[in-house]
Amino acid sequence: MIKIGIPRGLLYYQYYPMWQTFFEELGAEVVVSLPTTQTMLSQGSSRVVADTCLPVKVFLGHVLFLVEKCDYLFIPAIRSVKSKIYNCSKFLGLPDMTKAVIPESPPILDIDIDVNQGKRKLYQASYKLGRYFTWNPFKVRRAMIAAWQAY
Numbered sequence: 001m002i003k004i005g006i007p008r009g010l011l012y013y014q015y016y017p018m019w020q021t022f023f024e025e026l027g028a029e030v031v032v033s034l035p036t037t038q039t040m041l042s043q044g045s046s047r048v049v050a051d052t053c054l055p056v057k058v059f060l061g062h063v064l065f066l067v068e069k070c071d072y073l074f075i076p077a078i079r080s081v082k083s084k085i086y087n088c089s090k091f092l093g094l095p096d097m098t099k100a101v102i103p104e105s106p107p108i109l110d111i112d113i114d115v116n117q118g119k120r121k122l123y124q125a126s127y128k129l130g131r132y133f134t135w136n137p138f139k140v141r142r143a144m145i146a147a148w149q150a151y
Contacts (some may be wrong), residue, residue, distance in 0.1 A: 002027070004030050004072050004074050005033070005066035005070030007062035008032050009059040018147045021146050022144065023074075033063075044060035044061030044062070060101065063105060067105055073105055075094055075110055076112065076125075096110075109129060111125040
């Protein structure tokens with residue numbers, strides 16, 4: 001069974017019930033990092049320059065915790081989750097930043113999430129993500145419906 005790691009930080013954990021349901025419906029096991037610790041902060045801080053914001057340092061500490069515990073990491077670029085409201089630019093760069101500063105990380109599932117692009121783009125991103133587990137679009141659609149219900 002494929003293990004998907006989800007860092008317990010930023011918006012990734014806020015939407016955890018939705019992501020967990022989606023991946024489990026597709027047959028994956030979801031692994032989440034432990035609650036934030038001083039060690040996680042220290043480890044995340046050691047990978048970036050001092051000017052990097054605290055939430056990103058903590059997030060990277062969560063990623064480091066998951067490195068040996070999963071086959072893939074789920075770190076999408078979350079542009080927006082509400083109409084005409086955009087996230088901090090650090091959300092957009094987290095997949096690339098993680099790849100750059102944690103080269104030992106497992107492959108990152110890094111789709112773009114932007115509700116301002118419309119439902120069609122969200123569905124396309126979800127199907128792209130679902131293809132890691134199945135080529136059956138009906139199975140992916142069922143997983144998406146279950147995920148929205150869990151949310």
